[in-house]
Amino acid sequence: MTPPLNLEDAQTRLLALLQPLAVRTYPVDGSARLYVAEKVVARRSQPPVDLSAMDGYATCGGGPWFLKGESRAGAPYDKLLGKGDAVRISTGAQMPLGADAVLLQEDAQVEGTDLTANAPPTARFIRRAGLDFASGDILLEPGTRMGAAQIALARAGGCGSVVAHERPRVAIIECGDELCADPQDCRDPQIPAVNGAMLTEMAREAGGEVTATAPVPDDADALVRAIESQAEAALIVISGGASVGPHDLVKPALEAAGFALDFWRVAIKPGKPLLVATRGDAVVLGLPGNPVSSFVTGFLFMMPAIRRMAGARDCVPRAVPLRLAAPVPEGGKRREFVRAAWTGDGVIAADVQDSSALRPLAQAQVLIDRAAGADPAKTGTFVPCYLLESGGYA
Ligand SMILES: Nc1nc2c(c(=O)[nH]1)N[C@H]1C(S)=C(S)[C@@H](COP(=O)(O)OP(=O)(O)OC[C@H]3O[C@@H](n4cnc5c(N)ncnc54)[C@H](O)[C@@H]3O)O[C@H]1N2
Numbered sequence: 382m383t384p385p386l387n388l389e390d391a392q393t394r395l396l397a398l399l400q401p402l403a404v405r406t407y408p409v410d411g412s413a414r415l416y417v418a419e420k421v422v423a424r425r426s427q428p429p430v431d432l433s434a435m436d437g438y439a440t441c442g443g444g445p446w447f448l449k450g451e452s453r454a455g456a457p458y459d460k461l462l463g464k465g466d467a468v469r470i471s472t473g474a475q476m477p478l479g480a481d482a483v484l485l486q487e488d489a490q491v492e493g494t495d496l497t498a499n500a501p502p503t504a505r506f507i508r509r510a511g512l513d514f515a516s517g518d519i520l521l522e523p524g525t526r527m528g529a530a531q532i533a534l535a536r537a538g539g540c541g542s543v544v545a546h547e548r549p550r551v552a553i554i555e556c557g558d559e560l561c562a563d564p565q566d567c568r569d570p571q572i573p574a575v576n577g578a579m580l581t582e583m584a585r586e587a588g589g590e591v592t593a594t595a596p597v598p599d600d601a602d603a604l605v606r607a608i609e610s611q612a613e614a615a616l617i618v619i620s621g622g623a624s625v626g627p628h629d630l631v632k633p634a635l636e637a638a639g640f641a642l643d644f645w646r647v648a649i650k651p652g653k654p655l656l657v658a659t660r661g662d663a664v665v666l667g668l669p670g671n672p673v674s675s676f677v678t679g680f681l682f683m684m685p686a687i688r689r690m691a692g693a694r695d696c697v698p699r700a701v702p703l704r705l706a707a708p709v710p711e712g713g714k715r716r717e718f719v720r721a722a723w724t725g726d727g728v729i730a731a732d733v734q735d736s737s738a739l740r741p742l743a744q745a746q747v748l749i750d751r752a753a754g755a756d757p758a759k760t761g762t763f764v765p766c767y768l769l770e771s772g773g774y775a
């Protein structure tokens with residue numbers, strides 16, 4: 382048996398098997414979780430003209446001023462202001478020609494058409510044309526993930542569509558005789574199947590278009606049939622049966638279906654018995670069945686694999702240093718991904734780190750990356766952490 386790979390080598394091997402998918406044009410409003418394949422370029426400037434950043438008065442020169450009219454958002458005042466002139470102005474309304482400052486409404490005194498100030502007007506409240514971007518600027522680089530802010534930016538730039546990679550088709554197969562599809566109708570010794578639903582969410586978050594099958598029994602033929610039925614998928618993810626027991630059938634089933642093993646086992650905890658196999662262009666990712674092992678390997682391997690096919694610039698999660706709010710013991714034999722909760726004061730590792738324990742996982746905001754054999758770390762130490770809500774994709 383070859384020794385387990387280290388994490389980065391295993392991720393590199395998996396990603397090298399996959400290519401970004403074809404590109405097409407998508408309406409910008411439907412582009413969430415896609416990765417742009419071509420630069421998104423501004424077709425207009427933002428703001429297109431100088432605007433007021435506050436409600437108040439656009440003024441020209443020192444006061445007092447004579448109020449000549451109003452500039453509202455969408456309805457500008459279209460005459461030139463001379464010294465001593467002012468107009469009422471709203472946030473987002475165009476600065477009239479000749480105006481050089483904005484007087485805050487709170488600092489203004491108005492009597493009829495006479496305006497005086499308790500504090501001087503300032504040019505700081507003018508939002509200059511092109512402050513955000515100018516026409517022709519690159520708004521989004523290829524490989525950027527479309528999300529709420531990116532959709533807003535592309536729209537602001539006058540773009541109605543983006544060119545992005547197709548969503549990778551991902552098939553998720555969970556296996557085990559003990560698994561029951563309906564969590565409400567599950568009698569001992571059956572257990573509710575959780576990994577399929579969990580990995581489906583994670584795969585969608587990474588940009589995949591997911592098909593999940595009902596749990597497959599621990600039977601090599603049934604598993605082969607399930608794999609063959611998903612032959613259209615760019616990535617087949619199998620959860621469970623990846624270990625060494627007599628009912629751990631994934632490896633033999635894959636061999637029977639003509640897949641070649643690329644690698645098996647990675648030196649991480651949880652998640653050691655991960656496997657990758659290929660047949661032609663088809664790639665199978667076999668994740669260990671313990672739910673937390675499936676989650677962690679889904680996070681470290683499945684999501685990056687999907688991002689790679691979806692054309693992401695950065696595929697693997699990125700760690701950020703966070704402060705320990707409680708000490709952690711020395712690292713074990715394998716590099717460990719420790720479930721931890723974020724408090725205002727820092728991160729606290731959960732007491733229970735068993736790879737079957739879903740409660741500490743669901744209460745965690747981060748995974749602390751603990752090197753094998755790391756020294757014990759005290760409160761206040763900064764440790765590398767992966768943020769779970771963003772899929773570790775910063
Ligand atoms: N002799 C050895 N035994 C084990 C080793 C080893 O090296 N030598 N590795 C252990 C490690 S580490 C892991 S992780 C597990 C992974 O095993 P499998 O991938 O074969 O997973 P299963 O045996 O199928 O299931 C493990 C556990 O998780 C539950 N499970 C599985 N799938 C689901 C699901 N979809 N939803 C909910 N729960 C699920 C299953 O009932 C088991 O309790 O192997 C160790 N053993």
Ligand code: MOO
Pocket residue numbers: 649650651652653654669671674736
């Ligand atoms: O690697 Mo297993 O995932 O330790 O439980």
